[in-house]
Amino acid sequence: xxxxxxxxxxxxxxxxxxxxxxxxxxxxxxxxxxxxxxxxxxxxxxxxxxxxxxxxxxxxxxxxxxxxxxxxxxxxxxxxxxxxxxxxxxxxxxxxxxxxxxxxxxxxxxxxxxxxxxxxxxxxxxxxxxxxxxxxxxxxxxxxx
Numbered sequence: 522x523x524x525x526x527x528x529x530x531x532x533x534x535x536x537x538x539x540x541x542x543x544x545x546x547x548x549x550x551x552x553x554x555x556x557x558x559x560x561x562x563x564x565x566x567x568x569x570x571x572x573x574x575x576x577x578x579x580x581x582x583x584x585x586x587x588x589x590x591x592x593x594x595x596x597x598x599x600x601x602x603x604x605x606x607x608x609x610x611x612x613x614x615x616x617x618x619x620x621x622x623x624x625x626x627x628x629x630x631x632x633x634x635x636x637x638x639x640x641x642x643x644x645x646x647x648x649x650x651x652x653x654x655x656x657x658x659x660x661x662x663x664x665x666x
Contacts, residue, residue, distance in 0.1 A: 526665035531556040592626045609645045614638040
């Protein structure tokens, strides 16, 4: 799974290189070729069980990137704000997020949860990404389709 757009790829490893489940792999160093993209519905049950853990690891390692997204997300249409589709973000939470970030940009997930009504931003983002990877959403914010 790519750590930027959460694309699930099938790859051919270089001879002699060993891999472990959940390992982060540098494509240029460890992969001979990328065979293609995989659809979530075509993965084995073992692979689908690992997806949430991979997403969690990426979100934790790249916290700054996701906090920056919260700081910079803007209205897409008059009725649609991308933060409003995050699990746990209703109208009141969205209003508190937007008001607080206008005063001072967020620095961490903890900063978001303690200064707004969004109680668990990391978990919420992980759930949203997982829903997008599975194809359970009508809009895609984080996953390349």
